[in-house]
Amino acid sequence: EADVAGDLVEVLFTEEQILARLAEMAKAIEADYEGEDLLVVGVLRGAVMVMADLSRALDRHLEMDWMAVSSYGSGTKSSGVVRILKDLDTDISGRHVLIVDEIVDTGLTLSWLVSNLASRHPASVRIATLLRKPEAVKVDLDVAYVGWDIPNEFVVGYGLDYNERYRNLRCIGTLAPHVYA
Ligand code: PRP
Ligand code: MG
Secondary structure (H helix, E strand, O other): OOOOHHHEEEEEEOHHHHHHHHHHHHHHHHHHOOOOOOEEEEEEOOOHHHHHHHHHHOOOOOEEEEEEEEEOOOOOOOOOOEEEEEOOOOOOOOOEEEEEEEEEOOOHHHHHHHHHHHOOOOOEEEEEEEEEOOOOOOOOOOOOEEEEEOOOOOEEEOOEOEOOEOOOOOOEEEEOHHHHO
16 A cells, blocks of 8 residues: 555645645634534545634634535536535524634535525525635635635545545645556
8 A cells, every 4th residue: 555645646635734824724713613612514524624623723612513415417516506415403593603614615506505505595695615626616606714825736635535634634736647547
């Protein structure tokens, strides 16, 4: 079995950089939700690492819940049609909801999710994402908290997978060509 990190051709963000950026995002979130109740919703499975580190960077009370969603459709995802595999356990009516994901690619997943959650009459719904690919976004999506905008390259690590692998990398990087071969 090859060295996992050795499959990267380039490290884009180290663990230290990721934690530092999440701490900055947490400060902004603390300020914006001061005095308010907060429910943080992680999008399984990619958001697990961001949820763990962002929630621990938040120096305030919060609740955590999870959703799992899947894109329908032929071949590639990004049809924009989404189904719920695991719904919230929480009634979000009247509550401030912060959806946490690790990447906004086309934006179709979170666009659908925001609409779905908004129909449940929360006090507010916002998005926090560690990464966003502006060149790949297909919908007008309001993202309140973004770690970094990145080029439209395939990235893995820190929750991001290639064929379900590499999610457990502490850093985020681009895969070496031999991995695809
Ligand atoms: C990935 C990623 C985001 C979503 C972004 O999840 O974690 O949730 O795709 O893509 P989009 O902006 O084009 O909709 P995926 O559905 O691959 O499942 P995973 O989180 O289990 O890896
Ligand atoms: Mg995901």
